[in-house]
Amino acid sequence: MEESYAFEDFEAGRSFPLATRIVTAAEIVEFASEFDPQPMHLTEQAGKESILGGLSASGWHTASLFMRMMFDGWLSRSSSEGSPGIDVMEWKKPVLAGDTLSGRSIVLETRLLRTRPGIGLIRFRHEVENQRGELVMRGENPIMMRLRTPQGAKL
Amino acid sequence: MEESYAFEDFEAGRSFPLATRIVTAAEIVEFASEFDPQPMHLTEQAGKESILGGLSASGWHTASLFMRMMFDGWLSRSSSEGSPGIDVMEWKKPVLAGDTLSGRSIVLETRLLRTRPGIGLIRFRHEVENQRGELVMRGENPIMMRLRTPQGAKL
Numbered sequence: 372m373e374e375s376y377a378f379e380d381f382e383a384g385r386s387f388p389l390a391t392r393i394v395t396a397a398e399i400v401e402f403a404s405e406f407d408p409q410p411m412h413l414t415e416q417a418g419k420e421s422i423l424g425g426l427s428a429s430g431w432h433t434a435s436l437f438m439r440m441m442f443d444g445w446l447s448r449s450s451s452e453g454s455p456g457i458d459v460m461e462w463k464k465p466v467l468a469g470d471t472l473s474g475r476s477i478v479l480e481t482r483l484l485r486t487r488p489g490i491g492l493i494r495f496r497h498e499v500e501n502q503r504g505e506l507v508m509r510g511e512n513p514i515m516m517r518l519r520t521p522q523g524a525k526l
Numbered sequence: 527m528e529e530s531y532a533f534e535d536f537e538a539g540r541s542f543p544l545a546t547r548i549v550t551a552a553e554i555v556e557f558a559s560e561f562d563p564q565p566m567h568l569t570e571q572a573g574k575e576s577i578l579g580g581l582s583a584s585g586w587h588t589a590s591l592f593m594r595m596m597f598d599g600w601l602s603r604s605s606s607e608g609s610p611g612i613d614v615m616e617w618k619k620p621v622l623a624g625d626t627l628s629g630r631s632i633v634l635e636t637r638l639l640r641t642r643p644g645i646g647l648i649r650f651r652h653e654v655e656n657q658r659g660e661l662v663m664r665g666e667n668p669i670m671m672r673l674r675t676p677q678g679a680k681l
Contacts, residue, residue, distance in 0.1 A: 406590040408597060409606070422607065430609065431590045435561040438586045442563060451564070452577065454585065454617070461611035510612075
């Protein structure tokens, strides 16, 4: 059986790998057609003419791909209760058709929630990089997580 | 001909409406299946059993829908050169199947970029609300915008 993660497992400094993901031209165009139809996300030609240098994923697509990579990497096996938002998200380099993305979620800090007994908040730094090890996206966000043993919790 | 917006048009305090958008159950499930397959985004039953209260859109779906609402509302007619990231994004209320979303982008501040002549940075607050006028998502992000008359710019 695979390990499953509860609040108590998220110690500051611990790192959880994201699943690896190849990004195809077809899915870049499909996502952009639906959510972000700017030219550089729709054709190789327009991408080459832009500062991005080629057909490149919408930043919102990269963020959504990151969510799936996190789900497959570790979140699906955790006691996550969702997230209130994103503290910061930076698109550092273009994600180009054919890129292979990987990365990690690193625990920054954890605290119990006074308002929600049995649930704690984990603040993560997330890093997504390409096949050359270049950071393409970096972000920080808090995720709510159930405790394994709520009765033992000390606020 | 529709108005088109350049850096000079984005004065602090000015508000630009987002396009209105109905969110269907089918698209909530489709997006979640691809990017965020947590149970509350996949079935009405699991949504009802979660703190979200019904089949609800992934926060990343709401963010992507916001991008399209911004594109259709005003961004497609602007001199946008893209964005370096998101300063903050808060998911305030669940987006449920059948909701109608609308909102606005409000200019917080503008500045010219010393490193990129002819381009300025506009910092926006974005607000997305549902048909009851409840704020469902709020965020801040900077967008790069070409000047209409670069030669007249004063740093």
